[in-house]
Each structure stands twice: as structure tokens, then as C-alpha cells.
Amino acid sequence: MTAIAVYPGSFDPVTNGHLDIIERSAKVFDKVVVAVLHNRNKVPLFSIEERVAMLEESTAYITNTEVDSFNGLLIDYIREKNARTIVRGLRAVSDFEYEMQAASINRKLDPDIETFFMMTNNQYSYLSSSIVKEVAKYEANVQDLVPASVQKALLQKYSHLTDEK
Incomplete structure (x- = not known):
């Protein structure tokens, strides 16, 4: 039997802390499904499609991962994926x-x-997507907090703020 785990989250955006959990989970489970959820309680900076694409690029080197998205109850999604672990x-x-x-x-x-x-790894204990967005909004360097492709996407999202100055 294949041990499948699902790592759900908003990932708005994915951070190095998320990647640390994904990497370590991939060592424990045969397959890790990184599942981007549509959270009706949050207004995301990035669309579901953008978040999935950033995660796919950021986890491409971890061969036993799959990136997906879902809407609804996590338990229903877990069953759909034939997983037994969150x-x-x-x-x-x-x-x-x-x-x-x-x-x-x-x-x-x-x-x-x-x-x-x-x-989480101690070096990421303070890190959250919200903190990353707040720092990036003010044009501060986030290269140690997120993958390079995510940093670029953040710069693009917030570039209109610089243009308005």
C-alpha cells in the first residue's frame, strides 16, 4: 500500500518554510500531494492557478510530490486522493x-x-505568507524567505505600488 499524505494550505505565496515541510514530508511518505485550497475566508494575492504554478515550479525537484487544488471539505479531498494522512x-x-x-x-x-x-525548522519559525507579503509590499528583499520565482511574482504584483509614488 502506498502511503499518501496531503499537505493542504493557502500557499499565498509558498515560502521556504512550506518547502521545508514538503521536503521533509516527502522523506516520510511515498507521495505528498500539496493541495492549494480555495479559502472563502481570505482574499488571496495570487489566484489558485498562480499558486499551483509557483508550487509546481518550486517543488519540481521533489519527485514524489504532486501539486493540486481543491474546494470544499478537506476530508472529502483526502478520500478522493486515497490518502490517509494530513x-x-x-x-x-x-x-x-x-x-x-x-x-x-x-x-x-x-x-x-x-x-x-x-x-518547522527553527530558521522559519517566524515565517508566514502574510509576513512575506507585507515585507514585499514595501520593496524589501525576500530572497531568503521564498523561492526566486516567487520573489519575482511578488515584485510583479506589487510593482503598481511603486508606479503610484
């Missing part, structure tokens, strides 16, 4: 409370699906 990265204790609630409801919806928590 991968979640934890940066701090504050992440754990939310993630524990999500894992608990997912377990209630399907007791056969496990949540696999991975602590």
Missing part, C-alpha cells in the same frame, strides 16, 4: 491550538484519517 506544519504553540481543533474535527468526520504534525 500533514500540518507547526511554527509555534499558538499554531497548535488551531491545528488541534482542525485535527479533532477531521478525526470526527473520518476516524481513519490521521494528522501528522511537523515542527
Whole structure:
């Protein structure tokens, strides 16, 4: 039986912290599906298609990954992918409370699906997509925070702010 895990998230945009979790998950599971979710509670900077493309480019070197997108309940998507594990990265204790609630409801919806928590690498413990966008908006260098292609995409998205000055 192939051990398939799903790593869901907004990935708006993908950061080096996300890539760290993807790389490490790919060492544990036979296949990791990186699933970009359409989150109705957030207004994303990048479209689903842009986020999928950035992830595909950023993870191309990890041969046992697949990038996809989904809408709806994560549990339904997990079943569709024949997966049994959800991968979640934890940066701090504050992440754990939310993630524990999500894992608990997912377990209630399907007791056969496990949540696999991975602590982020310490060098990324402060890093989030929101922080990256905020820094990039003010033309600060984000090259150590995101893949080069993502940095370029951020510069393009925020270039209109520079033009308005």
C-alpha cells in the first residue's frame, strides 16, 4: 500500500518554510500531494492557478510530490486522493491550538484519517505568507524567505505600488 499524505494550505505565496515541510514530508511518505485550497475566508494575492504554478515550479525537484487544488471539505479531498494522512506544519504553540481543533474535527468526520504534525525548522519559525507579503509590499528583499520565482511574482504584483509614488 502506498502511503499518501496531503499537505493542504493557502500557499499565498509558498515560502521556504512550506518547502521545508514538503521536503521533509516527502522523506516520510511515498507521495505528498500539496493541495492549494480555495479559502472563502481570505482574499488571496495570487489566484489558485498562480499558486499551483509557483508550487509546481518550486517543488519540481521533489519527485514524489504532486501539486493540486481543491474546494470544499478537506476530508472529502483526502478520500478522493486515497490518502490517509494530513500533514500540518507547526511554527509555534499558538499554531497548535488551531491545528488541534482542525485535527479533532477531521478525526470526527473520518476516524481513519490521521494528522501528522511537523515542527518547522527553527530558521522559519517566524515565517508566514502574510509576513512575506507585507515585507514585499514595501520593496524589501525576500530572497531568503521564498523561492526566486516567487520573489519575482511578488515584485510583479506589487510593482503598481511603486508606479503610484
